[in-house]
Amino acid sequence: MPTLAAGETLAGCLRALAAQTLQDFEVIVIDNSGKGLAQDLCKGWGTRGRVIANVRNVGFGAAINQAFRASKAPFLAALNDDAEPGSQWLAALMAAADAYPRAGMFASCVMLDASGVLDSAGMLLAVDGSSKQRGHGEPPQRFADASAALFPSGSAALYRRAMLDEIGLFEEDFFLYCEDTDLGLRARWAGWECVYAPEAVVEHQYSASAGRASPMKAYYVERNRLFCIARNFPLGMLSFALVASKLRYFWHVVALFWDLGKTAEYRRAGHDTWLLPFVVVRAHLVALYRLPSLWAARRRILANRRITVREFRTLAAAHAISLRKVASL
Numbered sequence: 001m002p003t004l005a006a007g008e009t010l011a012g013c014l015r016a017l018a019a020q021t022l023q024d025f026e027v028i029v030i031d032n033s034g035k036g037l038a039q040d041l042c043k044g045w046g047t048r049g050r051v052i053a054n055v056r057n058v059g060f061g062a063a064i065n066q067a068f069r070a071s072k073a074p075f076l077a078a079l080n081d082d083a084e085p086g087s088q089w090l091a092a093l094m095a096a097a098d099a100y101p102r103a104g105m106f107a108s109c110v111m112l113d114a115s116g117v118l119d120s121a122g123m124l125l126a127v128d129g130s131s132k133q134r135g136h137g138e139p140p141q142r143f144a145d146a147s148a149a150l151f152p153s154g155s156a157a158l159y160r161r162a163m164l165d166e167i168g169l170f171e172e173d174f175f176l177y178c179e180d181t182d183l184g185l186r187a188r189w190a191g192w193e194c195v196y197a198p199e200a201v202v203e204h205q206y207s208a209s210a211g212r213a214s215p216m217k218a219y220y221v222e223r224n225r226l227f228c229i230a231r232n233f234p235l236g237m238l239s240f241a242l243v244a245s246k247l248r249y250f251w252h253v254v255a256l257f258w259d260l261g262k263t264a265e266y267r268r269a270g271h272d273t274w275l276l277p278f279v280v281v282r283a284h285l286v287a288l289y290r291l292p293s294l295w296a297a298r299r300r301i302l303a304n305r306r307i308t309v310r311e312f313r314t315l316a317a318a319h320a321i322s323l324r325k326v327a328s329l
Contacts, residue, residue, distance in 0.1 A: 002030045002063035003081040006037035009205060014041060016084040022091040025077070028052060028070060030063035060154070061170030061179035068161075068169055076164065080155040082205040083110070092200035093158040096146065104163030104192035105184060107152030108200040109140055119204045122149025122196045123184065124321035127237070128244040129229035131181040132321050132329055140198070149196040150319035151184020156202040159183075163192050167304075171227075171297075173290075177217065178224035185232040188315055191306035213266035218279045226287035230294040231301060234309045237316070244323060249280070251327035260328045 003010045010029070017027060027049040031038040034056050042049045052066050068076050075097060077090065089108065096106050107122035110133075120133030121143040133153060135143050152158075154170075157180065167186045170179040184194065229241045255261035256273065267273050287294070307315075 001027070001079050001081050002032055002060055003038055004032050004057060006031060006033055006041060006081075010038065010081040011041050012084050013079065013081050014045075016086070016089075018044075019087050020085070020090050021087050022094060025090060026050075026071065026073065028067040029081075030054065030066055032057040032059075032063055059172065059175035060177075061174055062172040064154075064179075065169040065172060068164065074161045076159045076161060078154050078157050078159070079202075080204065083156050084203045085156065086201040086203075089156075089200050089202060092197045096195050096197040096200070097158065097160065099146075100193065100195045102193050103195045104160040104187055105149075105152050105194040106158040106200070107149045107194060107196040108156035108158075108202045109143070109196075109198045110153060110156050110202045110204045111140065112137075113203050113205045118143065120153040120155070121198070122194065122319075123151050123153055123181065124319050125150060125181075125185075125316050126244075126248070126321050126323055126326050127316075128241045128248055128323060129181075129225045129233065130248065130321075130323070130326045131178065131225075131228075132326050134196075134319070134321075136329055143196065144198055146198060147196050149194045150315065151180065151187065151194050152196075154180030154183075155204055156200075158200075160192075163187055163190075166190060167192070171231075173293075174224045174227060175220065176224075177220045178228055182224075182228050182231060185228065186301055189232065189301055189305040189307060189312065213262050213269050213271070215271060215275060215279055218262075218266065218276060219283055222280055223283035223286055226283060227290070227294060230287065230291065231298045234312060236309075237313065248323040248327055251324045254324075255327045262329070263327070 027045055029038045029042055029051045031051055031053045036053050038051050042051050064078050093106050110119040112119045117137050118135040118140050121135040123131050124134045125131050167190050171182050229238055233241055252263045256263040
């Protein structure tokens with residue numbers, strides 16, 4: 001669990017973990033506050049818990065990677081510090097791992113805190129590379145059965161060590177947002193599957209740590225979307241994604257008019273919407289500057305693929321979300 005504030009949300013998460021029916025696990029909290037704020041909260045875990053205290057915020061992916069390297073466990077469960085798992089969470093995830101040995105990723109039933117509706121039941125992918133939560137805002141009964149998912153939300157996910165040893169860990173250059181998308185797509189290229197475990201329930205205070213909508217979030221989401229498609233999309237999909245993103249911008253403007261989606265949320269938070277085009281331009285310029293390293297990573301990913309381009313396209317189509325829906329969520 002990476003944490004920045006190390007406050008009551010982390011304390012609640014640790015209490016929920018202590019109540020798990022499956023107790024064969026260790027807890028590693030990665031304190032990104034730079035102030036050692038998490039140490040006291042983890043004292044009650046004894047040898048089963050530890051804190052990795054960073055002198056600065058290294059980002060989500062790098063923090064999870066630190067925990068992975070510090071452990072020899074056969075499975076890695078990533079959990080946001082603003083998420084409280086139900087008592088059966090780990091047991092349900094491990095049952096899914098036992099039942100589906102070809103799966104390397106397992107998605108939780110992530111509920112929007114106290115709302116009675118889903119935050120995510122796995123993730124979906126738009127043609128421009130935007131990723132959104134499957135089932136967001138819908139009743140969990142619509143996703144009552146175990147099912148195939150494209151990849152899990154990193155807010156509450158289980159990963160098989162054998163898969164991570166093969167494909168690599170979270171991409172640390174992303175810093176924040178879309179690391180789970182990149183990791184999930186790399187895993188799919190390598191032939192690993194993802195399973196949604198509906199009984200692995202987590203209550204999530206969505207974006208409590210990083211904020212719901214801000215210029216920082218808009219920049220990282222847009223930049224890292226470009227990083228993802230440059231690294232993982234076949235050439236035909238990549239070319240189409242760059243064009244399709246312009247349509248998504250149009251739908252964001254429409255959603256703003258109807259007071260829907262992240263753009264409207266951004267405005268309600270008091271931010272100037274006229275800054276957003278500059279955020280987008282900055283994200284594209286940085287992605288262009290980073291293109292040589294992105295292309296080198298792309299060659300490595302595709303050189304080790306175990307599925308064809310057609311199979312990748314089929315997977316993406318089976319777990320697709322429209323650009324209009326992306327803009328409205």
